[in-house]
Amino acid sequence: MTTDINEYDFELPEELIAQTPLKDRDSSRLMVLNTEAEKIEHRVFSDVKDYLHPGDCLVLNDTKVLPARLYGVKEDTGGKVEVLLLHQREGDEWEVLMKPAKKVKEGTELTFGDGRLKAVCTKELEHGGRIVEFSYEGIFLEVLDSLGEMPLPPYITEQLEDRDRYQTVYAKEEGSAAAPTAGLHFTERLFRELEESGVELVYLTLHVGLGTFRPVSVENVEEHDMHAEFYTLGEDSAGTLNRIRENGGRIISVGTTSTRTLETIYREHQRFVAQSGWTDIFIYPPHQVESIDGLVTNFHLPKSTLIMLVSAIAGREFILEAYRRAVTKRYRFFSFGDAMLILK
Template identity: 70%
Template sequence: MKVEDFDFHLPEQLIAQTPLKDRSSSKLMVLNRSEETIEHRHFFDITQYLQEGDCLVLNNTKVLPARLFGTKEETGAKVEVLLLHQMEQDNWEVLVKPAKKVKKGTTLQFGEGLLKATCIDEKEHGGRVLQFKYEGIFLELLEKLGEMPLPPYIKEQLDDRDRYQTVYAKEEGSAAAPTAGLHFTDELLAEIEKLGVHIAYITLHVGLGTFRPVSVDTIENHEMHAEFYHMDKETADLLTNVREHGGRIISVGTTSTRTLETIMRDHGKFVEARGWTDIFIYPPYECKAIDGLITNFHLPKSTLIMLVSAFANRHFILKAYEEAVEKKYRFFSFGDAMLIL
């Protein structure tokens, strides 16, 4: 398949720059896959589409304040570093801008030397491996020195860094938020549980793949970057029970979907599992783990719109996106949501 098959026209003014005051007040487009119908609601109306015995699967990863601004110790030249994932001990895979300034052996400093790093390896696309040196606790230094790693299409400053976290964020390690979950409030989740809907948590730490565009013409030639995932036994047992009793498994976000589909692909059932996944979901892939999907509106020609098109039919999805543009839905991380059943 061609990457061009997933292109659509998106006016720049529809890219949401700031979150809404009320998380759950965003628009919600509801798609019925079998009948190919489209409804326009608000996110807080999602309770009307959930049934007793269903299960929502949420990604409880927590975004690190992973963007650091520092200088080269030798020259004072400014550099920007984005932490992607911890490799071992104090070694991290990162993205560096400008990458050409940071070669193997280069020493960087942040916060007037509170945190230092030496480049110990060079990778493709501006990737580097940095070895950090510091006194105290690394995550506490990050909280002090780091900024939230907002995607490059968001130009506005974020006043409240918690708005780029889900209300249930727990496991620290992501370089980006699982944005479909940003629409939920504690109150809405409590209301959903009162309906008899189960809520389960998995973890996938969002990494480099989120920032890497598809640079090939043919989809099959694109390679996904691996991301760490974990599902515990309690969640695996719950999902197995839900399916055995005829409930629907509704994945919140593409990250939850990729985790569940990886486990189902590798084990044929829901089991406790952890590891690294580079699963790439695109048509004609058939989802085996999920019955519904909550997701935001994604970039043209991205791996995310390809995943959604695998779940719900590419022509139907592109029609829905065209309608979203026409009705001025807000796109991307702080934008509106879609429920596909």
Template identity: 70%
Template sequence: MKVELFDFHLPEELIAQTPLEERTNSRLMVLDKKTGEVKHEIFKDITNYLQPGDCLVLNDTRVLPARLYGVKEETGAKIEVLLLKQKEGDRWETLVKPAKRVKAGTVIAFGDGLLTAVCTEESDHGGRVLDFKYEGIFYEVLEDLGEMPLPPYIKEQLDDRERYQTVFAKERGSAAAPTAGLHFTESLLEEIRAKGVHIAFITLHVGLGTFRPVSVDSIDEHEMHAEFYQVTEGTARLLNEVKEQGGRIISVGTTSTRTLETIARDHGGRFEEASGWTDIFIFPGFEFRAIDGMVTNFHLPKSTLVMLVSALAGRENVLKAYEAAVEERYRFFSFGDAMLII
């Protein structure tokens, strides 16, 4: 299947640069995955489409202020570092710019030496393994020195870094937000619970693969980056009970979807307590075993995220819905509007 099949025209001015003042005031497109019928709503009205006994599954990962600006100790050259994945202890996989200035043995200082790092390994495309040294608690130092790693298509500065976190963000480890969850507030979640809808949490730490374009012509040639996930025994038990009692499992975001489908694939269609790394790639032809519906944002043309959504609702249905979203001036990407597929 050709990647070009998932292309569509997106005017640049529809890429949302800032979040709305009120999270739940985003628009909500409701897409019937069987008929392709589209309805236009406001996100706070999502409760009208949820039924008692359903389960909404949220990703509780928390974004690290993972972008650091430092200087090369030897020369004073400016270096930008993006934390990707903790290997062990204070050793991290990172992306470095400009990579040509950072070789094995290079020392980088951040915040007048409050934090330093030594490069221990080099890899392609700016990848570097850094060993960090500091006093105190690493995450507290990071909160002081780091910046929120907003996607490259967002050019505006973010005044409040918590707006790039979900209200339920808890488990630190992501390089990007699970953006479908940004639309929820505590009061909306309480309203959903009051309707008899279960709410469950999983964790998947979002990596930078989310932003990387598909650089091959055929979907079969694309390789997904692995991301860490975790599902607790309590969540697994709740999800199994919902399925057994005929309720629907509605995932919030592509990250929750990939986690749940990984678990179901590995455990014969059931949910089990599990953790590990997933590189599952979901595109049309995929057999869904975990979810019945999904909340998601509007994604980049020819991206793996559009392919995942198309696997659930059908490529033609999704592209027609996206065409309608452009015509109706929906806001796209991380700070944009939402879609409910049921």
């Protein structure tokens, strides 16, 4: 069993970190891994349809990213603050990350933009976390949309010209602090082609939170704590997944967030059931992933929980070999980068 974080490291030239999305979503490159044959192919993302058969399904996370980064000031001093919304608790109360956190104490009042949005800190948490209660006139999401920015990951340093490019074309349920980036490659046209060929589309929701930005800071991966994230799988989706599996079709998960949701439910019930809740599931070798037959994913950070997850599906050595080839062939990495299709 490999629990040393350094076993998931690899050399990644900084220039391979994609800073902007391609003009056409489905024109990114696609590396296809056949785990049984340990075979690697190099294709274009729109070719993903060549690997999916009638009776298979794609499982898509329909979460929508909030423009969750706010810039404001402390009302008493005018000192600047940056706030990242993590998740809504009750009503207008939110858990947030605050910078500089040490300057924001319980009772501190904040104002954003032209004063249409205000907040008061009601509780101090660890690691820069705060609970704040917002006040405003009108509809919160409309106010946020006018004042907030997309919370791009820290390794993306360029401004995003079109904020919709950090949303999937099927984004629906607002609540994420980051995009389920594997889904960014799909287009409406590609979905039509897949459905016409007999591939079904199944939707679930997992609101991506703080864990996306949090590095693994321990040497032994078993000691890493995952942040919990809220998920929902509906009745129709659960029924479709059970039918697909019973009929011999394959369940292909789009993204690690969809995978974590499916595996959370499947480990508990050994089938798919409609369910909502919070998951802090951490998937790494030698744990087996039984809920899916394949995965569409992007290329991930060295020593991240995400490279551990794909290693649990395809095997650590095979994944690291694939990553070495990706670097050699100049694949683009991370949120706006190229894609990988893993078939078990």
